[in-house]
Amino acid sequence: MGGTFDPIHYGHLLAAETARETCGLDEVWFFPSGEPPLKDSGPQADGASRLEMVYRAIDFQPHFRAMDIELEREGTSFTIDTIKALHELYPDRSFSIIIGADRVNDLPQWHEIEALAGMVSFIGVTRAGETFQLEQLPSFIADKLTIIEMPLMDISSTAIRNRVAAGRSIRFLLPEKVHSFIRRNGLYESV
Ligand SMILES: Nc1ncnc2c1ncn2[C@@H]1O[C@H](COP(=O)(O)OP(=O)(O)OP(=O)(O)O)[C@@H](O)[C@H]1O
Numbered sequence: 001m002g003g004t005f006d007p008i009h010y011g012h013l014l015a016a017e018t019a020r021e022t023c024g025l026d027e028v029w030f031f032p033s034g035e036p037p038l039k040d041s042g043p044q045a046d047g048a049s050r051l052e053m054v055y056r057a058i059d060f061q062p063h064f065r066a067m068d069i070e071l072e073r074e075g076t077s078f079t080i081d082t083i084k085a086l087h088e089l090y091p092d093r094s095f096s097i098i099i100g101a102d103r104v105n106d107l108p109q110w111h112e113i114e115a116l117a118g119m120v121s122f123i124g125v126t127r128a129g130e131t132f133q134l135e136q137l138p139s140f141i142a143d144k145l146t147i148i149e150m151p152l153m154d155i156s157s158t159a160i161r162n163r164v165a166a167g168r169s170i171r172f173l174l175p176e177k178v179h180s181f182i183r184r185n186g187l188y189e190s191v
């Protein structure tokens, strides 16, 4: 499960856990993007902080791992490059990409999407405020896509950053260990 994770929140964690359970995944690996593709602006927090927040969020979860694979790579963090690297490192594993409904809808715009669809399957998770536009997807994507439902959580990293900048509470939108890291380091206090 890739993401900007700026910061990671309970929407990400519940999507991952629901996908793991529903699709019988062995593990979920979280990889924060270095330079997210298709986003208008880059992350506000640096890569090391976003990775640290992921580590704190998944602490003690035996089926969750965090990877710095995209933070170590230069340039735009295209998923296909990550999957190629993971296939080299773990040739006996097969991979699924977990994405929310917003990302499912923009799959046709992903870099080298035909090749990517040949290498992975996609798990699309419901997201509050987003509707799947499945009829827009070419069959080579639709054939590799499983849609699953999670209890909807109307949480986004943008809303969390805006709340911090406005001096509002972000408690219970993300794990307490992430919350304390944000407060201690003064993250997101200005927009
Ligand atoms: N509340 C949520 N429910 C389901 N999926 C989510 C939710 N929030 C994020 N996702 C999914 O998690 C992945 C990573 O998302 P990302 O890190 O961009 O978070 P975000 O909350 O969308 O961030 P931002 O508000 O900064 O755009 C994406 O596939 C996204 O669709």
Ligand SMILES: O=C(O)c1ccc[n+]([C@@H]2O[C@H](COP(=O)([O-])O)[C@@H](O)[C@H]2O)c1
Pocket (backbone or CB within 6 Å): 001, 002, 003, 004, 005, 031, 033, 036, 037, 038, 039, 077, 078, 079, 080, 099, 103, 109, 110, 111
């Ligand atoms: O590879 C691509 O072209 C591509 C385009 C858009 C999004 N992604 C990946 O989808 C994941 C979620 O993206 P985002 O922007 O919602 O954080 C993250 O791992 C991105 O690198 C990948």
